[in-house]
Amino acid sequence: MEEEKQTIHVLMVAFSSQGHINPMLRLGKQLQNKGLHVTLAVTEIFLHRIATNHHSTTATTTAAAADNQIPSISGIDIASFSDGLSLEYDRKSNLDTYMKTLAEFGPVNLTSLVTSLGCDITRPKKFSCIINNPFVPWVADVASRLGIPCGMLWIQPCTLFAIYHGFYNSPEDFPTKENPEKSVKLPGLPLLQTSDLPSFVLPFNVFGSLANVFFESIKNIHKLRWVMANSFYELEKEVIDSMSKFVVIKGVGPLVPATLLGQDDHEGRDFVGIDMWKADDRCIEWLNQKDPNSVIYVSFGSLVVLSKTQMESIATALRESKRPFLWVVKPSEFQVTEGAGELPKGFLDETKEQGLVVPWCAQIMVLSHKSIACFVTHCGWNSMLETISAGVPVIAYPMWTDQPTNAKLMADVFGVGLRLRPNNDGFFESETIKEYIEEIMDGPRSVEFRAKATEWKSMARDAVACGGSSDRNIQEFIDDIVKLSSSHTIKCNVDSSTKCQSS
Known part of the structure; x- marks a missing residue:
């Protein structure tokens, strides 16, 4: 008897704000269009806001509570875990406190979520990989403990990755309290003055927790099988090439709606995302x-x-x-x-x-x-x-x-x-x-x-078109997941015909 096929499942975990969620959703939709099943994990408070406040830019959003359906956006399942705080807590009142609380309770509660999804008798999900973003670096530790390969979607330009990598490996090359106007020269980048640097690497940065999440992201690089970026090779060629000796970072963007890229919407790719306010x-x-x-x-x-x-x-x-x-x-x-x-x-x-x-x-x-x-x-x-x-x-x-x-x-x-x-x-x-x-x-x-x-x-447009640099990088990522899943005797229904055919 023919062995039953099982979909390859990808879990994405993003910091729960609109600017972090939307790139994840758009990458997830591209993976979904190529035959993978994608679930996005967000905090309970963000799911609550989606259900009550948000204005989706797609017509397929499902508000779960009313009919016990799994909430979804553009066909991507949405799951939630607790950040350790009540829904009523004002998370904007102290960002440092919130980030520390999320880092403390997030790993335990995300682990429980992954376990529960895997044990769901109606729709069990055995995840073949987990993708995080740099603001939730602890997700890499969760994936490691669960034995699931992990990747990261870097949601800032690759230039920022190079800057943070340089800062946390050679902080003496950056401005200090004693020399706050020190300029910085990094491979593949022009000379950067203090005013050109991200605020989190400056000596008078007041958001210590946010600086720490980037430090953790860089420190956890060895735990990641893939590092993808919401950019494209041609845009940041020099810095991507210069970083290759430290880490291979591949552009999979720009992760923007299809109409901006001159693409047809026959696969439901357009306007994937959320707006927290009505236009x-x-x-x-x-x-x-x-x-x-x-x-x-x-x-x-x-x-x-x-x-x-x-x-x-x-x-x-x-x-x-x-x-x-x-x-x-x-x-x-x-x-x-x-x-x-x-x-x-x-x-x-x-x-x-x-x-x-x-x-x-x-x-x-x-x-x-x-x-x-x-x-x-x-x-x-x-x-x-x-x-x-x-x-x-x-x-x-x-x-x-x-x-x-x-x-x-x-x-x-x-x-x-x-x-x-x-x-x-x-x-x-x-x-x-x-x-x-x-x-x-x-x-x-x-x-x-x-x-x-x-x-x-x-x-x-060329980067995301069939055979373009970002399209190739996404396909290489999918091929690697399929290969990994096959080596663990997981059958999948990823259709090879979904690979674009270049002329």
Whole structure:
């Protein structure tokens, strides 16, 4: 009798925030499209928020509780484990405490989840591999104890991996309290000033727990069979090649919705992900009324909240530019200090014929709209990959963590825009913002910025296309999983016909 086939199961575990979950979901969907079964494990609080708050960018989300179905997003099963805290606990009140609690209780509870999924009499899952991200490095220890091969999806540019690797192996080469302005030279990278480095490697970093998770990720590299990155080889060729003597890191991105990459959606790949807030429906209709390459798009992502002074500076620059703008200003619930995140009084009335301010937008649709001329951004890596894939130049306005390095890459390495730098008081002056808007839209280098952005857009599409560098890396990963599973006498239903055929 023919031996029963068993699907190869992959478990993905991500830090539970929107910017970490979406790249995982998009990688998971690609694995699923090639015949693997994927489960994403999130914390219970995040699953609760998904069920009650979120706006999925796909129509196939299932809110589990109502009918006892397994919750899923785009066909990817969602499972949850406790982070050791009650649903009512305010996790934003002390990030260091939360990260320590997660590292203490997460391993035990994730182990229990994996065990319970494997013992489910209705749908048992024997995982062939576990994939984590750098913010939950302890997952590698869980996988090791369970005897399951582990990989990591690095959700920042490979350049950041090289920086953290260099810092934790040779910290003396980086800025110190005694020499805070020390520049850093690493293989495959330009000379990096203090202002170009991620905030977690600087001597006055106040988020010790976040620095520690990167240290643990680097320390656990030997426990990982695969290191993948949400980037693509052509974008970071020099640094990827320079890192090969320490670790093989392979680009599998950009992990963005298919429409940004010129792909058809016949396999349900498009708009895989979640938005924790509902997009304002007015955006696209408003953009449709604007001329091509005329609109300034301003957004600082899901986490950054600008101070009152920063808000006033941007508002003044936009108003005085006399150009149409679309500005995402998150609701007042995100206010952390008086006036933070709030528009100056009278701004909406003064600019009602010039711009549109919304609490949230469908960024993928906005960036791909022909009216968008440039993107004023905090330089979160997901947003940077989206703007690269859309071919839109940027004005970089970095704040913290990886954003200063991403801004350095976008302006000085990839050549797709300009980077704002604060004055001696740490303030981005409105006059400078206005000057950069003029320069990137009509200045002597504006044509150069657009041409370079278009070039990277084409290269991003080539990377994910059939036979491209990222497509090949994903297929090599799948082939290795299949080989490992076969050596453990697990039969699988991965159809070899799902491998793309290059012409």
